[in-house]
C-alpha cells in the first residue's frame with residue numbers, strides 16, 4: 001500500500017520550506033490567521049510560494065475567513081487548496097469552493113465519536129476532511145500539539161478523502177497511522193523547536209517515520 005500523503009503545516013521560512021521539499025512531503029501549509037504564531041503576511045507567503053514553485057502542493061489555512069482574506073491568501077500563496085479550520089458550515093465550505101475554484105479541506109474538531117460522524121455533513125461541500133483534536137475554548141482551533149483518541153477512527157471508512165492531524169510528531173506518527181489507517185497526515189507543532197519555528201531535522205524525521213510506518 002502506498003504511504004500516506006504528508007502535509008507539513010505552518011511554514012514561515014525558506015529553510016523550513018526547503019527541508020519540507022527535501023523530505024518529499026506532498027503539501028506545505030501556509031497559515032493565514034493573524035492570532036497564530038505561524039501567520040504569514042502576504043509578502044512572505046508570496047516569496048515562499050515563488051521559491052516552492054510547482055515542487056510541492058500549497059495549502060492555505062484559514063479560520064472562518066472573510067472572502068477578502070481568502071482572495072489575498074490564495075493569490076499571494078499561489079494556493080492549490082484551501083483548508084478551513086474554524087466553524088465553517090457545509091454551506092460556507094461549498095460557497096468557498098465555488099467562489100474560488102479550489103479544493104476545500106475542512107477540519108473537524110474531534111473529541112467524541114459523534115464528531116467523526118460530522119464528516120458526512122460535508123460530503124457535497126468539501127473535498128477532504130481533516131480530523132483534528134478539539135482544543136480548549138479560547139485557544140487556537142488547531143496548531144496546539146493536542147491529540148485525540150485515535151481509536152475513534154479505527155476501521156474508518158468514510159465516503160470522502162480524509163486525513164489525520166493533531167499532536168502528530170516523529171515519535172508517534174507511525175502508531176497513529178497503524179491505529180487509524182489515515183491516508184494523509186498533517187503536522188505543525190510536532191516538527192517545531194518553538195511555536196512558529198520549524199526544525200528541519202524533525203521535518204525529515206517525521207517524513208521518514210511516515211514511510212517506515
Ligand SMILES: O=C(O)c1ccccc1N[C@@H]1O[C@H](COP(=O)(O)O)[C@@H](O)[C@H]1O
Pocket residue numbers: 009010029031033036037038061063085130132140141142143144145146165166167168186187188189190
Ligand atoms: O498552526 C496553527 O497555528 C493553526 C492555527 C489555527 C488553526 C489550525 C492551525 N494548525 C493546524 O492544526 C492542525 C494540528 O496542528 P498540530 O500538529 O497539533 O500542531 C494542523 O492541521 C495544523 O495545520
